[in-house]
Amino acid sequence: QQGWEHTMSEDLVHFTHVPGAPRAIHETYKGMDSTTTPCSGFVTIDEDGRPCAGFRQCTSTKGVNGQPHRWDVPMELRCAYDDDMTEWGDSEMLFNVSFFRALPYDPPRPWIDTDGKWYMLVSLDACNDTHEHPCPAGGQVDIYRSDKLHGDGANWEKIGYMFREHRTVLGGNPGSGVEFVTSDYIGGLPGDPNNGLTRIFLNNVDGLKCCAGTTSYTVGYQEKPGDYFHIITEGGYKNGVGMIDWGAFTVNLTSNGTGVDALQRTWYQALSMMRTLGSEDANQVAHSSRKVIVGWNQYDLTNPKIPGKPAPSSMSIPRDLSLSPKLVLNQQFVPELKKLRLNNSLLAYNSSIIHAGMQVEVVASFVMSVNATTEQFGVSVLGCDDSMQAATRVVYDPMRGLLVVNATTQGHGIRAPVAAGPLDPLEDGQTINMHIIADHSYVVVIANNVTAVTRPVVPINDGCGRVSFSGVTESIQAKAEVYTLDSANNGELLPFN
Structure with missing residues (x-):
């Protein structure tokens, strides 16, 4: 049955497969008709201490009543009955999202900000008004706000867009004109000279112009909860952007430059979809806490040793993230690996x-x-x-x-x-x-x-x-x-x- 996979670890080194992750079920909320796998999403802890998984259905044959497209299905939440997250409750629909083309939305883990309200991001592109595709304005994340995560008191509303960008780490070379994918948003990193107020936006950049779908990061800040994300250019390379991992780049032998200027992109998606774990503190944005990031090692689409067979993929080796006094994103293998x-x-x-x-x-x-x-x-x-x-x-x-x-x-x-x-x-x-x-x-x-x-x-x-x-x-x-x-x-x- 299609759905998520679930592993558990007590030391970030030894992982055990746990049955019972969210699976595909037949969803018929307000006219939608979907029996497909949950797309990329998050797990967070609600106000009552229950683990809750959030996502949207990857596809649907019918959208919610009154929405213009068959893929217009809501952001949904399923909360677990147990701490090991093996049994899940019924789906709760948080808010509807409508976009001119089908996107997975890939919401990062929501958080309670300093004003006591919940915030959630939805990964899109910046061309819902113009319907251009590829989108010259690049990717965009919309931001939503609510008094509670779900249940009584939840009142999710769209504030606007928090961030949009088309540039990449390759400088003036624009992005591929597609949406943000499997985004993440974190703050409160160890070492932050701004007392935890610096925030990092992560995104997987498509391979048409740059980065082969691997994870970039942008250093910035918000002046207040729900506000626009402002880039701190000193925190990255060109345009304030850096890469968590550079495995999708190779040496540009025709360039006389150094550093980023000596690189060119490849088509290889070695390590992508990197996000931080929230087990020690589910609020990975407003709380100062340890930030451990993992991602997806994609060996390749086919196994070179067994032609025609899929190659195994794996979770990456966990890394600790921190900030230097100059707001450079630092990383190191977690010490538990010793x-x-x-x-x-x-x-x-x-x-x-x-x-x-x-x-x-x-x-x-x-x-x-x-x-x-x-x-x-x-x-x-x-x-x-x-x-x-x-x-x-x-x-x-x-x-x-x-x-x-x-x-x-x-x-x-x-x-x-x-x-x-x-x-x-x-x-x-x-x-x-x-x-x-x-x-x-x-x-x-x-x-x-x-x-x-x-x-x-x-x-x-x-x-x-x-x-x-x-x-x-x-x-x-x-x-x-x-x-x-x-x-x-x-x-x-x-x-x-």
């Missing part, structure tokens, strides 16, 4: 290759003078023999100011094997820290707690478990701790419907 470390070895500049296995963590640092080298340097992982020719290289490119994951010898075969993200050029004596996790078919790196790149890889066999430095010379002070990792979640694959 419990998977089995043993460690120290990798020195001229050391022999370490046989660490295909589940490996590398914590590396590099110190160099600015003019020491123009060549790429870093770490090679998943090496298949001692020549390290068949390996994935995670390196810094000082000429282009890029963090590069080069899987040319272990590439997917369908998508670009090289992914890259901007990493500020080194100042004299500055340190580059790389935190790498390689897990069989994925390599993920976070550098300087800012730039992250995820790349799927295809090692030739199960013996590809060697680690070494790559391109490190005597002019670079390099060290690395290499950890073999225990298995965390090796259950059966869930069926994809």
